[in-house]
Amino acid sequence: MRIDLHTHSAVSDGTDTRAELVANARAAGLDVVALSDHDTFDGLAEAVQAGTELDIRVLRGIEISAEHDGTSVHLLGYGCRADDGPLNDELAKIREGRSGRVPTMLRRLAEAGMPVPEDVLARYVGDSPSIGRPHLADAMIELGYVADRTEAFDTWLAEDRPIFVKRYSVPLAAGLDLVRAAGGVAVIAHPWGRVSRDQLPVEVLAGFARAARLDGVEVDHQDHDAATRAELRALADRLGLLATGSSDYHGTGKVDHDLGCNTTGPAVLTEISARVAERGGVL
Numbered sequence: 001m002r003i004d005l006h007t008h009s010a011v012s013d014g015t016d017t018r019a020e021l022v023a024n025a026r027a028a029g030l031d032v033v034a035l036s037d038h039d040t041f042d043g044l045a046e047a048v049q050a051g052t053e054l055d056i057r058v059l060r061g062i063e064i065s066a067e068h069d070g071t072s073v074h075l076l077g078y079g080c081r082a083d084d085g086p087l088n089d090e091l092a093k094i095r096e097g098r099s100g101r102v103p104t105m106l107r108r109l110a111e112a113g114m115p116v117p118e119d120v121l122a123r124y125v126g127d128s129p130s131i132g133r134p135h136l137a138d139a140m141i142e143l144g145y146v147a148d149r150t151e152a153f154d155t156w157l158a159e160d161r162p163i164f165v166k167r168y169s170v171p172l173a174a175g176l177d178l179v180r181a182a183g184g185v186a187v188i189a190h191p192w193g194r195v196s197r198d199q200l201p202v203e204v205l206a207g208f209a210r211a212a213r214l215d216g217v218e219v220d221h222q223d224h225d226a227a228t229r230a231e232l233r234a235l236a237d238r239l240g241l242l243a244t245g246s247s248d249y250h251g252t253g254k255v256d257h258d259l260g261c262n263t264t265g266p267a268v269l270t271e272i273s274a275r276v277a278e279r280g281g282v283l
C-alpha cells in the first residue's frame with residue numbers, strides 16, 4: 001500500500017488541477033493520496049470526487065501557515081471538517097494576510113525594475129483563493145526576470161530577500177487546537193527542513209506532544225537529510241508521535257518532490273483514521 005499524505009494542486013501553489021493531480025497520483029502507483037493545499041479546503045470536494053472516478057483513495061488535508069517564536073512553521077491537518085467555523089475564520093485571516101501584502105511586493109518589484117502587470121499575475125493565481133509568492137514567481141518567469149521559482153525565491157522573494165513582506169500566520173499552539181477541535185489530526189510538516197531545529201527545538205515538540213496537542217511529525221520529506229530523518233524518527237518514537245512521510249508534490253512548481261518519493265506506513269494511516277473518527281472529523 002503506497003500512501004502520500006502531502007500534495008498541492010493549483011488551488012494553492014501546485015501546477016496540476018485537482019483532477020490532474022489525482023490522475024497523476026494513480027499513475028505514480030499510489031493507493032492513497034492526501035490533498036493538502038495551503039490554507040484552503042477549496043479543492044477537496046473535487047479531488048475526492050476525482051478519486052472515486054479513478055479508483056484511488058483521496059484524503060482531505062490542509063497545510064496551514066503557522067508560526068512559533070517568529071519562525072514560520074507549516075501545520076498539516078487531516079480530516080478537519082471543512083465547514084468548521086473557528087478554523088475557517090482563522091484560514092480567512094491567513095489568506096487575507098497573504099494577499100494583502102501583494103501590492104507592497106508589486107511596488108517593490110516595480111522599483112527594482114521588474115514591473116508585474118496585474119493580468120499576468122492573475123493568470124497564475126487562477127482560482128486560488130489567495131495570492132502567494134509562488135504565483136508572483138511564476139509571473140516573473142513569464143516576464144523573463146528569473147529562470148525558475150528557485151531563482152525567484154533565492155534572489156528576490158525569500159525571507160531575507162528585498163521583495164519579501166511578512167504576513168500573518170496563526171500561532172502554532174492555536175493552530176494545533178483549531179485542527180483538533182475541527183475533528184482533525186495535527187502533524188507538523190517538515191519540522192527540521194527549511195526551519196532549523198534551533199527554531200523548533202526538541203523541547204517545543206515534546207511540550208506539544210506531552211500536552212496531547214500534537215499528533216505527529218512529518219519525518220520523511222525531501223527537506224530532511226538521512227541523519228535528520230533518523231533523529232526525528234527516534235524523537236517521534238520517544239514522544240509517542242506519529243511519523244509520516246510524503247512528497248510535498250507541487251507539480252512542476254517544485255523539483256525533486258515527485259509523487260510517492262516518500263510515503264507513510266499503513267499502520268500510521270490506520271491510526272490517523274481512528275483519531276479522525278473519534279474526533280468527529282471527515283477524512
Ligand code: AMP
Nearest residue numbers: 013038098131132133134149150153154
Ligand atoms: P507565501 O504563501 O506567499 O508566503 O509563499 C510560501 C510558499 O512558497 C510555500 O508554500 C512554498 O511552497 C513556496 N516556497 C517557499 N520557499 C520556496 C523556495 N525557496 N523555492 C520555491 N518555492 C518556495
Ligand code: MN
Nearest residue numbers: 008013038250
Ligand atoms: Mn507550497
Ligand code: MN
Nearest residue numbers: 063074189190
Ligand atoms: Mn510546507
Ligand code: MN
Nearest residue numbers: 006008063248
Ligand atoms: Mn507543502
